[in-house]
Amino acid sequence: MAMEDWRDVLGEGLAVTLELPVAPSDRMPTTSDAASRLLEAIAVLEAEPQGHAKEDPVTPELARLELKIDLLMDLVTTLLADKIPRRSRVGLSGDGLVLPATVLTSDCERIEVFPCHWLAQPLVLELSRVQCRGDECGATWRSPDDGFKEVLRRWVFRMHRREVARRRFQSGAAREETSLFLSNSSMHASQHGFEH
Numbered sequence: 001m002a003m004e005d006w007r008d009v010l011g012e013g014l015a016v017t018l019e020l021p022v023a024p025s026d027r028m029p030t031t032s033d034a035a036s037r038l039l040e041a042i043a044v045l046e047a048e049p050q051g052h053a054k055e056d057p058v059t060p061e062l063a064r065l066e067l068k069i070d071l072l073m074d075l076v077t078t079l080l081a082d083k084i085p086r087r088s089r090v091g092l093s094g095d096g097l098v099l100p101a102t103v104l105t106s107d108c109e110r111i112e113v114f115p116c117h118w119l120a121q122p123l124v125l126e127l128s129r130v131q132c133r134g135d136e137c138g139a140t141w142r143s144p145d146d147g148f149k150e151v152l153r154r155w156v157f158r159m160h161r162r163e164v165a166r167r168r169f170q171s172g173a174a175r176e177e178t179s180l181f182l183s184n185s186s187m188h189a190s191q192h193g194f195e196h
Helices: 003-010 032-046 060-079 146-191
Strands: 015-024 087-093 096-100 110-113 123-126 131-133 136-140
Touching: 003 015, 003 087, 003 096, 003 136, 015 146, 032 123, 032 146, 087 146, 096 110
Parallel strands: none
Antiparallel strands: 015 087, 015 110, 087 096, 096 136, 110 123, 131 136
């Protein structure tokens, strides 16, 4: 998916490519207030805990409550698993989205995007006229309110930041593996008299 080919849909701002459950929808569109609450709640729940001091341990009651909530979330997600669509590669921005043509057809007016893997609650977004190019289709968001686009832009920014962190972590882990391999190889070589 070449983002540059879809700038007329994705806009000139930040765009990110993700694998998300997404499908055409006939549900009512999500309001900007509901979208904002959902995306903020997800951001808070996925954020790393700030400043838990070692002298301020989690109480057993709080730990039990968290486990119960986790179990309930797992149960709800399991019950709704057949309603969650397959993951697709999505190009996403505050202005629109691009999907494989097998997912987004030219007559689609609404799309449901599941913003996280652990919650069976989609954002139902209205689309403007869908444009198809080769094996991809894209559309801009059809929303009367700029606040809604701003909510989506903030979400895209968080997803972009997370993706950058994931890549850095993976490349750092790969460098550590290579470094460990090289140091072990040179140690093995010196033990067996293979030094240059």
